[in-house]
Amino acid sequence: MxxxxxxxxxxxxxxxxxxxxxxxxxxxxxxxxxxxxxxxxxxxxxxxxxxxxxxxSGGPGMVAMLIPGQYTEPHWWEPGAIDINPKGHATRPGGVCMCSSCVIGDPAGDNARFAPLPVDACRYCHQLRDGHRHDIHLDTHRYTEPTVAQRAGRQEAIRLGKAA
Missing domain, CATH: 3.30.720 (Signal recognition particle alu RNA binding heterodimer, srp9/1)
Known part of the structure; x- marks a missing residue:
């Protein structure tokens, strides 16, 4: 063992x-x-x-383009260092997943189906404090404040999105 x-x-x-x-x-x-x-x-x-x-391969979100398989799932990544989109895929904080089921058409990701998460989304899923369900993605947890890295990545993505 x-x-x-x-x-x-x-x-x-x-x-x-x-x-x-x-x-x-x-x-x-x-x-x-x-x-x-x-x-x-x-x-x-x-x-x-x-x-x-x-x-x-580029980390969470990018791995789906380069390595086919199940490596988009959150358990493959360091807890608290990733975001989890509504499909249950791991992304960099403020980023998007580039797998074929999360991106529509554009390989550059400009037409991503799931936008970056709000700054205050749960550390372990995409939900906000109000209305947080404890059984999302078959992983029971309560709402947990995001890490500093998650907040910074999400804020940067929001800032860049408004500037574009």
Whole structure:
């Protein structure tokens, strides 16, 4: 069993029940695989390679264009350092997701379906304090104030949007 943190993500590699030579993979509390074939150190190396690859692709929001797959989901990113749009995809604070279901037509992102979040949106989702639902995206949480980085990114996006 391994419990560690890599680039801000909590990683757990546990023994898989009833499956010899298999491990259970968990990142930021989300189970990725219940029976990954390999040992603990191989699993940790796999996590490191994936995290390095998605970070090198441009970060949240940009990864969808360069690496197809499920890396738009928030559990792949450092908590509190990202925004989550209404589709449940991770973006940079104040940014947009560039996956095909979040962008309409324009690959430059000028016609993004989801605008940057309001400055006071929840740290863990796109909702505001008033009317915040606790069960959004199957992740129960209460409204939490955004981090300083989230506020700064959102304010910058709003400022740039008004200047355009």
């Amino acid at each position: 391994i419990r560690t943190t890599y680039r801000g993500r909590a990683i757990k590699v546990l023994s898989a029940r009833g499956k010899p030579f298999h491990v259970k993979l968990v990142i930021n509390g989300r189970t990725i695989n219940h029976a990954w074939q390999g040992d603990d150190s191989q699993a940790l190396d796999w996590f490191r390679r994936i995290i390095d690859r998605i970070e090198a």
